[in-house]
Amino acid sequence: MGLVGWIATLGVDLFLNAGVFAWVFFEPSPFLLPPEELFVRIPLGYLSFLLITGLVVWLMSSRLIIGWRAGARFGVLLGAVIHGAGVLGMASVSTAPVSLLAAWFVGQTLQTGVVGAVVGQGFATSNLRRLGLLVVVLDIVLIGTTFALQYLALVPTNP
Secondary structure, rough: OOHHHHHHHHHHHHHHHHHHOOEEEEOOOOHHHHHHHHOOOOOHHHHHHHHHHHHHHHHHHHHHOHHHHHHHHHHHHHHHHHHHHHHHHHHHHHHOOOHHHHHHHHHHHHHHHHHHHHHHHHOOOOOOHHHHHHHHHEEEEEEHHHHHHOOOOOOOOOO
16 A cells, blocks of 8 residues: 555656646756756655655554545645655755745645545555556556646756
């Protein structure tokens, strides 16, 4: 179930960072690495999502949070606290632009909410295959939408 939640967050991440919030990665900033190097380091970000997913599973199972709504609510709350604290810390010690910090906060909070929803639904069902299939469909829709946004030049794809 944690793996399914993690897979869900990968699609959401791609949609948000290569689609909706792509523009923040192309703003001139001494804080960010060049886009080519950012791309190479994507696996590190995905590993961080795996750690957050593990935390969500552990906390939700110990608190018996069941169902997608309760899971989403818990995930958003947890995400807002964790990522809000991280963004405030980054704002206090870095040159990160407010637009990037805001996008990070919103994106990471939404991703943690999605993980919570998937994990909560996983605890509520005996059919994890169906849940896994729904997550794969969600990811395909999000990835397809991201590619469409890029193809139509509605979001930037290079500096």
